[in-house]
Amino acid sequence: MVNFKEDENLKTLNHSCAHLMAQAVKHLYPDAKFWVGPVVAEGFYYDIDLGDRVIRDEDIAAIEKEMKKVAKTGKKIIRREISKQEAMELFKDDEYKIDLISNLEDGTITCYDQGDFTDLCRGPHVDNVKLCRNFKLIKHSGVYWKGDSKNKVLQRIYGVCFPTAEELEAHLALLEEAKERDHRKIGKDMQLFMSDDLIGRGLPMFLPKGYVIWQELENYIKAKERKNGYLHVMTPCVGTVNLYKTSGHWDHYKENMFPAMEVEGESFVLRPMNCPHHMMIYANRMHSYKDLPIRIGEIAHDFRFEASGTLKGIERGRHFCQNDAHLFVTPEQIEDEFKKVVDLIFSTYKDFGITDYRCVLSLRDPEDKVKYHDDDEMWNNAENALRRVLDDIGIEYTEEIGEAAFYGPKLDVNVKPAIGNEYTLSTCQLDFCLPAKFNLSYIDKDGEKKTPVVLHRAILGSLDRFMAYILEETKGNLPLWLAPVQARVMPVTTDNEELVAYAQKVCDALEAENVRVELDARAEKLGYRMREGQVQKVPYLLVIGNNEKEENTVSYRLHGEQKTTTVSLDEFVEKVKTQIATKALEIN
Structure with a gap:
């Protein structure tokens, strides 16, 4: 995933797009006032006072439409230097800008003009608004001004901008992938955990x-x-x-x-x-x-x-x-x-x-006498000892200053997840x-x-x-040994007592081998029960019909597949037992 703050060109482009969005908002809502519009790792946002109005999805669509209209004008983005007194006069009716200006040192202040819109800003910006045309507004929320719950709630709108439509499209595809992989969504679909205020x-x-x-x-x-x-x-x-x-x-x-x-x-x-x-x-x-x-x-x-x-x-x-x-x-x-x-x-x-991880030797910042235990000799001994151990056992690592625990240096193993930024999963710390x-x-x-x-x-x-x-x-498709429900058995119809009885026999055979199995004999159509099993990521969905009952077999479908396989009940039980016992990564 792109980090918009680390790429200077993307950072400049997205900061400029934040101004484009503010200009469009001002066109649609003339009384709008703006707090700050920084670039963050995920793109950009702007905090906006719209009075009592709360931004909704339909408003986002209207803002995007107006942004495209403004971008087509190709207006130049012009940097202008003014004095602090001039800035106070220019933004005298905007208490948010006045607050910002008041906290600036005396001297030259920069602002940027683009057609009928002027904003206070350090910059830099791209040359004209047309360069910001490949954008998408991602989400919106209410936030307290300055993050203080005693202050007014402002409307925060997030967006992203790229040099080309192809890059934007690729990024949006990644965001969709991230939504599908978000463990909070998966946890809800699979009924794994919950929270409540x-x-x-x-x-x-x-x-x-x-x-x-x-x-x-x-x-x-x-x-x-x-x-x-x-x-x-x-x-x-x-x-x-x-x-x-x-x-x-x-x-x-x-x-x-x-x-x-x-x-x-x-x-x-x-x-x-x-x-x-x-x-x-x-x-x-x-x-x-x-x-x-x-x-x-x-x-x-x-x-x-x-x-x-x-x-x-x-x-x-x-x-x-x-x-x-x-x-x-x-x-x-x-x-x-x-x-x-x-x-x-x-x-x-x-x-x-x-497989996607890196090792980091996390060291103290010797200048920080507050965060870290103050004993130079102890730190030098500990860091040298850990460095020597890592070198001796041949571990490739990078060193990062200021990431140690307060009492000693450590080896952090950082994983790069499928979505989001890397984080530490495992650690080993040396403590004298x-x-x-x-x-x-x-x-x-x-x-x-x-x-x-x-x-x-x-x-x-x-x-x-x-x-x-x-x-x-x-994506919730866990190895079989970890899956909370490893198999679900479903008779084709639930009003046939013999089918339900055989389905129960299949469940009993699996339970006898400590397989986590469920019988789904609810009075629902088979298609509905199958779809629900797919959403809940059940690895094996077993369908029991007359043929299976007569021949002492099971027909199963793996999660995410359309193919149905039929085997004897004994063969299926043995297959599942083996995969669980060996903690196989793949289900087959």
């Missing part, structure tokens, strides 16, 4: 079918971790403020945490991460160097007060469950344990067919800081007390985000 924004709830997927992911990663020597624990979702003051999160992360709760003279917070709890588990008893490495894992419920504008279904919420673990190691064990974590990440990616803060120790072979090093790691990241990623990558 009465519960709270950013607090999704998993419905029965969604929770099946969640449990399968949990069982998968826990089994994989157990084979790698992890011990799983369960810790509470709250902790005292003093716990997070000890860890340093209170100083470095408090703005992302829910407010403290005062109970019986003590302050508690919903935990944003799990490392302090796991540090205390390690500290519960004395350790020898022979005990290390100790690998503590947990599927842990965490809470972060994300800004409402960043919330996105189960990809980014205020409650989520991390596939978290902390490895307590000696300095000599760092490289070997880090390599095992990397192997576990890539083994997991192979199981899910994830928190073990010292919690006074953790072990007795080395010489009988001396030493401080362990901790590796913080998450393979699936959060189960919620990982599920969103897999849903969007597969």
Whole structure:
């Protein structure tokens, strides 16, 4: 997907198109006043005061029609320099522009003229409005002026613009593809999860079918971790403020945490991460160097007060469950344990067919003494150690300043999803800081007390985000082992008791092998039931008629296909069992 802010030519074109849109709006609504119209990653928008009028879809069509009309005039876009006093006079009747101008320093101010429309702007712009003719207005919404709920609601209109009609058409096709892949739409169609403002924004709830997927992911990663020597624990979702003051999160992360709760003279917070709890588990008893490495894992419920504008279904919420673990190691064990974590990440990616990713060594910004724990020697040692490990095991990576955790550098594995921008799915962080803060120790072979090093790691990241990623990558067509309903059995007619009885026999045979199967014997036409099964992405739709009953067979259709295949019931059961047991990526 194009990032309009990263391409200077597209950025200039889209900023100019924002002015074209404003000019068209002014033609249609002469009393309109404009706040700001920036270029964003997704294109451009303009915030507009239309009085009591609320923009509707039919208004968007009228604005587009007027924009095309203006673009055909080919009016030149002319840059003009004026003084701050002249700008105040030019926009004296527009309180939004006056607010902007008032916050500018004294001196020259630029504005741009295009025919009968003038707007305050730094620029730059394209030469004439005709160059903005390949556009599309994408969506509209109401927003508070300056993002403050105490202020008036303005109308925000988003759009995109390209140099050619072909590029615009290709981009619009991608947007349509993005809509189809959006995990929120898929989740609704497949009845996986829901949210409600009465519960709270950013607090999704998993419905029965969604929770099946969640449990399968949990069982998968826990089994994989157990084979790698992890011990799983369960810790509470709250902790005292003093716990997070000890860890340093209170100083470095408090703005992302829910407010403290005062109970019986003590302050508690919903935990944003799990490392302090796991540090205390390690500290519960004395350790020898022979005990290390100790690998503590947990599927842990965490809470972060994300800004409402960043919330996105189960990809980014205020409650989520991390596939978290902390490895307590000696300095000599760092490289070997880090390599095992990397192997576990890539083994997991192979199981899910994830191939489009890149590795990032996330380092601190040494100039930022507020965000990061202030210990230059610790940071230099940690960053050099992690860099050395990555080089030794031959991992290709790029380095990014300012992306480390506050307590240490990390390896982030960023995936490039089918839609949207890349984000971090898996991470492994090297930490010399928190073990010292919690006074953790072990007795080395010489009988001396030493401080362990901790590796913080998450393979699936959060189960919620990982599920969103897999849903969007597969368009909801999950591997059979993950599908919430793996087969649905439908008699051709539901008023034939013998057919319904055989359909039930098929279900019983599948259930006996732990296949998730549903019998759909509702008094609905077969075509309706088939279409519903397609929408809900059921991998196998089985149709039972007289032939199937008489011959002890099943006829099935794979999701998204028109071809029907008939096999014996025993053969079908064995086929499904094998695909589930092997966690096959493809259904056939």
